[in-house]
Amino acid sequence: MRLLMDARYTRTGRHDGISRYGASLVEAVAGLAGASSDLELAMLVSDPRQLEVLPDVPHVLGPSPVSAAEAATALVLNRCAPDVVFSPMQTMGSAGRRHGLLLTLHDLIYYDHPQPPADLPAAVRAGWRLYHRAWWPQRVLLDRADAVVTVSHTTRDLIAAHRLTRRPVHVVPNAPQPGTVLTPDQALDRLPRRGRKLLYMGSFLPYKNVETLLRAAGRLPDHELHLLSRIDPARRAQLQALVPDGAHVVFHDGVDEAEYADLLAEAAALLHASHAEGYGLPLVEALAAGTPVVCSDLPIFREVAGDGAAYAGADDDAGFAAAVRALGDPAGARAQVLAGLGRARAYSWEDSARELLAVAHGVHESRTRRPA
Structure with missing residues (x-):
């Protein structure tokens, strides 16, 4: 053929x-x-x-x-x-x-x-x-x-x-890309060394609903929300105007593969509050790296991540903040990371x-x- x-x-x-x-x-x-x-x-x-x-x-x-x-x-x-x-x-x-x-x-x-x-x-x-x-x-x-x-x-x-x-x-x-899925031992070794960075990888179209993540960052003043993708200057200005007082938000305007891998290795979680998705590749990339995931409760995210992610309503910034806080429980975080690795290995x-x-x-x- x-x-x-x-x-x-x-x-x-x-x-x-x-x-x-x-x-x-x-x-x-x-x-x-x-x-x-x-x-x-x-x-x-x-x-x-x-x-x-x-x-x-x-x-x-x-x-x-x-x-x-x-x-x-x-x-x-x-x-x-x-x-x-x-x-x-x-x-x-x-x-x-x-x-x-x-x-x-x-x-x-x-x-x-x-x-x-x-x-x-x-x-x-x-x-x-x-x-x-x-x-x-x-x-x-x-x-x-x-x-x-x-x-x-x-x-x-x-x-x-x-x-x-x-x-x-x-x-x-x-x-996930070949060779990026960690072993359980590698993922658990990273877990205690994860810091306070929260990551978002994706476009800034309205349905991606980054606004919920900004509001959640306002509820998490001891964390830092990193928006990784390239962004149009007008959209950036629009989102910057919505950053709540006390929130820490970093616009990267694009990262390369090596920078992305480094950020996944040290982040507290990857967040995704989209109203709609076809698959959710950033979720799988994070799960493969042993990075905890908190995402909106969509059927597609349930299909992809299963019990390897924590879920909140797409517009529920308080729910997102609570799910991030819950990762402070070592046993719960460990269980979520291991389940996430299982989901990543399914693909x-x-x-x-x-x-x-x-x-x-x-x-x-x-x-x-x-x-x-």
């Missing part, structure tokens, strides 16, 4: 969620391809710089996924004659395709929270808002595929509830790659059996 994986969403700086998902799956599939005689792997990129952070496998140069040329992507790929193409998004051009197609829908967040990421081109942001005003455009996109991939059982259930596709939907989850990119390959093989076999 000739499998081509769409890596055009790979960021050359620090990954965002889509970038990490796609690049990590390419890396894991590449690792499995070496042991498989019937798998021929290639990547689709739109910027040669993306190759610097991707594995050394054959590649094809295609259009930017946010350009008008995206509509003709299938015609570009037909020249490569792949059997199956996988994209970590659902917008890949498919007109005239002669290959199997797997598309990904990560979540349904933007139907309830339609504000697009600020780094997208203005025309794409406008189309984004129009697209999420109705369900039918999503149905049209997904039904172009042979199968659909999503990252969680929670999202798969929502796709079914809204009848978004007639195609089979498969769960191929996110995972691996190799397992996700195997699941993706099983879906791709199924699509390829189904198309091969079709009458000419």
Whole structure:
């Protein structure tokens, strides 16, 4: 089977969620391809710089996924004659395709929270808002595929509830990065040395609800809330104006992988008060590092973290502060950290790659059996 994986969403700086998902799956599939005689792997990129952070496998140069040329992507790929193409998004051009197609829908967040990421081109942001005003455009996109991939059982259930596709939907989850999941002894050794830093990793879109974390910081004057991600200056000013008296809040405006790992190693907890998520990768990264997690009580967070996290209502700053205080109980913190490690070990990119390959093989076999 000739499998081509769409890596055009790979960021050359620090990954965002889509970038990490796609690049990590390419890396894991590449690792499995070496042991498989019937798998021929290639990547689709739109910027040669993306190759610097991707594995050394054959590649094809295609259009930017946010350009008008995206509509003709299938015609570009037909020249490569792949059997199956996988994209970590659902917008890949498919007109005239002669290959199997797997598309990904990560979540349904933007139907309830339609504000697009600020780094997208203005025309794409406008189309984004129009697209999420109705369900039918999503149905049209997904039904172009042979199968659909999503990252969680929670999202798969929502796709079914809204009848978004007639195609089979498969769960191929996110995972912590290889080698980052601590042993129980390593995690427990860190526990007494954890300080007073509280971390937030994620965007600052309204549905992320960072405002609750700021209010919680006001209830925790002996702690320090660190907001790690890059932030638009206007949004930063807006949030700074909401910092309560007595709260200690640090805006990092971006950290690299090494800084993030160091902060996870010493933090008292990672906090996440989102109103909606498709998966919650920062939670899994924290659990893998033995970092206690306090998060909003969402079905997806329950699916991912189970009893390895403490929960509070998304707008309940007092509940978040109380959960942080409860980590001062050594026995309770120890139990939560060990449970969190168990949840982190439940996910691996190799397992996700195997699941993706099983879906791709199924699509390829189904198309091969079709009458000419």
